[in-house]
Amino acid sequence: MLSFTILFSTCNKDEDDSNTLYHGKINSKLRSFLFDIGSYWIYKDSITSNLDSTVVMSITKDVFALFPKEPGQGSPGDEEYFKINYSSYPASISYSEEIIASLISRGYIYGGVTYIASNNVGSTILNAKLEKVIDSINIEGLQYHNVIKMRIEADEYFNSNYNFYYVDSIGIIRKEKMINETISDSWNLLRYSTSIKPY
Secondary structure: OOOOOEOOOOOOOOOHHHHHOEEEOOOHHHHHHOEOOOOEEEEEEOOOOOEEEEEEEEEEEEEEEOOOOOOOOOOOEEEEEEEEEEEEEOOOEEEEEEEEOOEEEOOOOOOOEEEEOOOOOOOEEOOEEEEEEEEEEEEOOEEEEEEEEEEEOOOOOOOOEEEEEEEOOOEEEEEEEEEOOEEEEEEEEEEEEOOEOOO
């Protein structure tokens, strides 16, 4: 649960410092992951060949107030974030992710990071590491380019280690569940239909 105070549009126009407040925006590289309602992905389990579908149920934009820098001061501004709610079938599992600052996360800024918007291989935030940029990869007969491989370590939001492979405007094209350095199971993107919410 987000423990920051949500900032509503109740600013007093007479306040002299209203024009100096910080208003953080998401990293522009994350805009291609603002999947709109109805976007879906169908994955195939590499071991059982079972199919799993994930659908975007809703996407909302909000802001939270930043903590004061010193006691007695007001909030220095706010940070925008997008919350995307997903449902997965046939498992009937629902979950959400937040797009905030330079990351995609299942636990806001507390953990469950799945993606880092960075050009630097080796970048880390909390439980996630940008491990590799792959020029080209073939998944289920489709060729994908500029693939970002993320290494996800288990934390309170993930009960196992994973590798997630991301492509702009598509999302995750492959998921690998890891035991130590061995892939114990994987899911490949079979079909998808995505649309990006206007920013």
